Amino acid sequence: MQYAHSAEMAKKDTATFAAGCFWCVEAQFLQLEGVSKVISGYTGGHMANPTYKAVGTGKTGHAEAISIVYDPEVITYDELLEAFFVAHDPTQLNRQGNDVGTQYRSAIFYHSAAQKEKAEYYINKLDKENIYPKKIVTELAPMKKFYVAEDYHQNYYNLNKEQGYCRYVITPKLEKFQKIFKDKLKEGK
Numbered sequence: 001m002q003y004a005h006s007a008e009m010a011k012k013d014t015a016t017f018a019a020g021c022f023w024c025v026e027a028q029f030l031q032l033e034g035v036s037k038v039i040s041g042y043t044g045g046h047m048a049n050p051t052y053k054a055v056g057t058g059k060t061g062h063a064e065a066i067s068i069v070y071d072p073e074v075i076t077y078d079e080l081l082e083a084f085f086v087a088h089d090p091t092q093l094n095r096q097g098n099d100v101g102t103q104y105r106s107a108i109f110y111h112s113a114a115q116k117e118k119a120e121y122y123i124n125k126l127d128k129e130n131i132y133p134k135k136i137v138t139e140l141a142p143m144k145k146f147y148v149a150e151d152y153h154q155n156y157y158n159l160n161k162e163q164g165y166c167r168y169v170i171t172p173k174l175e176k177f178q179k180i181f182k183d184k185l186k187e188g189k
Contacts, residue, residue, distance in 0.1 A: 012036065013072045015080045015115070016043060016143050018063035018107040019088035020096025024170050026066050027157035028087045028177045033186050034074030039067040040149040040156070043109055044139075050147055058101040065109065067146050077115060079184065081122045084108070086180050087173070090126075091134040097169070107139035109146075116140065 022040040045062030090106045110116040
């Protein structure tokens with residue numbers, strides 16, 4: 001039975017993205033078929049074991065990010081990149097809407113040379129085709145250390161749908177995301 005578990009794990013891959021508030025993007029990516037887990041956390045900074053409060057000051061260098069565990073046989077890294085660029089505005093430097101600071105920057109933290117190549121290609125293609133009115137400012141950096149955020153940040157939207165931020169900020173983003181990726185959503189989403 002150990003062999004089956006190892007074979008199952010061999011099918012999984014990881015992508016790490018920062019796209020503003022992790023509550024928003026976590027909710028979006030959790031809906032995609034082939035995504036088995038989305039973990040909210042912090043990466044790209046210089047402080048060990050950062051907390052939400054410390055990251056919120058903008059002084060740790062970390063971004064609020066999500067680590068996505070997915071099955072590349074069901075959803076490809078290219079499709080995740082496509083979702084990433086729809087999930088937020090990659091032309092806003094160190095912010096997403098009213099969330100301002102380096103902790104809300106747009107970033108792709110690649111786990112391999114192949115992920116880096118695909119991300120560079122995608123950014124260049126979107127810029128060349130003028131998909132956005134301004135140039136993409138998404139940071140591209142190697143994945144080093146990912147710190148899992150405090151428990152209350154995990155699955156935040158699904159556990160707090162009636163909270164004001166969820167209703168007025170996340171729900172509209174989620175509805176737009178669902179329309180664009182309706183063919184990639186898990187059953188019942």
